[in-house]
Amino acid sequence: PDEVRQELIKKYPPKVARKRAKQIQANTGDEASTPEILSNVRTIPGIMTMRGCSYAGCKGVVLGPTRDIVNITHGPIGCGFYSWLTRRNQTEPPTPESENYMTYCFSTDMNENDIVFGGENKLKQAIREAYDLFKPRAIAIFSTCPVGLIGDDVHAVAREMKETLNKENPDHFINIFGFSCEGYKGVSQSAGHHIANNQIFTHVIGLTDKPKEGKYKINMLGEYNIGGDAFVIDDLLERCGITLVSTFSGNSSIHDFERAHTADLNTIMCHRSINYVAEMMEIKYGIPWIKVNFIGAKESAKSLRKIAQYFGDKELMDRVEQVIAEEMPAVEAALASIKPRTEGKTAMLFVGGSRAHHYQDLFSEMGMKTLAAGYEFAHRDDYEGRRVIPSIQVDADSRNIEELEVCPDPTRYDKELEAKKKALEAQGYEFSDYKGMMPEMEQGTLSIDDLNQHEADKLIELYKPDIFCAGIKEKFGIQKCGVPMKQLHSYDSGGPYAGFKGAVNFYKEIDRLVNSKVWSFVKAPWNKNPELTATYNWE
Ligand code: CFM
Ligand code: HCA
Incomplete structure (x- = not known):
């Protein structure tokens, strides 16, 4: 693994190589000797990271699956449009008449005029419009980068509109709250998660005490x-x-x-x-x-x-x-049917902040070894x-x-x-604990934080894994190297993969992917261009 690390960072300028080296660690297969990994730090400018932004983590990830909150993106239309159902989160309202705003894309559609003169009035208008149309239980406002840059106060607007609308309609309570989740707020989606957690905790949890029936x-x-x-x-x-x-x-x-x-x-x-x-x-x-x-x-x-x-x-x-x-x-x-074909095959997993760990369990049930794994934006505790x-x-x-x-x-x-x-x-029951991904990975495997395109290409070249799991940005570059690729974010429109039924779905799909012959017909760039060839003996 040390040689692989050297190979991955070889082409970087010295300062970049030093930083990246701390984000690439060899696992020891043991909790006590797990090395420290650098994570939750800025991506070096110029590097093709897999990461997204804080707005994505707040609006897309945590609040995205909420069907009965009107989620308004305060910003240029692109941010709202690209976070419109792209995460494939599903929902099933209790009745066909029940509220479901997930199919809508709500945005203030900020333009140059709003950036110069301020967008607060437009936001108030949007809230009123959404309220008049739908009379929802709640309206949430999500700030995109320009909102923070020009200083629109979404929280003041939320407070004012909540008061006004509740005064105007005393028999219908409406909750309105905002998120300062401008894309640049943190180094990744992770900042957006935290911002989302804070506001849901402050404005929503505990609002009503009526319990659900159940033991x-x-x-x-x-x-x-x-x-x-x-x-x-x-x-x-x-x-x-x-x-x-x-x-x-x-x-x-x-x-x-x-x-x-x-x-x-x-x-x-x-x-x-x-x-x-x-x-x-x-x-x-x-x-x-x-x-x-x-x-x-x-x-x-x-x-x-x-x-x-x-x-x-x-x-x-x-x-x-x-x-x-x-x-x-x-x-x-x-498993009895597929394991003879998947046993001994290898996988690499580079996904967000938890799946790179969780999905290793599915692969190990199929007898497949995870050679390298990493998160886009997790913190040291997740590793x-x-x-x-x-x-x-x-x-x-x-x-x-x-x-x-x-x-x-x-x-x-x-x-x-x-x-x-x-x-x-x-009695030994464990609460409030998460042991992280690294202690559960085999000795000599790699954990790599915030992987980028150059390192992904190198990993494939060096190890030729039987399958590589990541997201949409990585998908086609990997396939062009002749390696099957499985998206563990969107599931490539497959799934579910959770629980027992999901496990069966996953085994079957991975069996088809790793045993398909088509990939051997694809020539990777370094096979077409001999000057790019490198050999590495990883034993
Ligand atoms: Fe948690 Fe997620 Fe993930 Fe995540 Fe995400 Fe996702 Fe993910 Mo994409 S909340 S950290 S911010 S498990 S959207 S459902 S797939 S990167 S590994
Ligand atoms: C996000 C959402 C994402 C992106 C997936 C991908 C998701 O981070 O903003 O890159 O394929 O799961 O939809 O993680």
């Missing part, structure tokens, strides 16, 4: 229903008798966000994008959180068992075992585990994002849940 009540945090994943998880939980108060934010409703604090446990799927909400809810309401993972059959079973163990009821544990027993035969049959959080250095970019001061709610803090957590912890 075992949980929230699912960081599950966005890409390709229908949340539908599979919802079905599993329902069959187990577990009540989902709210999902943040796949297939969700703002009405459930508002009462999310009535749940007895928070479960986190994507740690990176939403751990802030879980932490703040624990401080304010006393609700403990655990990390779960519904990608991979074994991990899905483990997660269901962990939830059941929290509630500790025999009835629930039996139901969970029964559901797992119902699901496993199909998983085993699929090395939460135990490193105290040693993470806060720099100018991370300081830019507001840390909310949260205190226990005087009436709604649940002391019983706090006591329950303590008792379970004494």
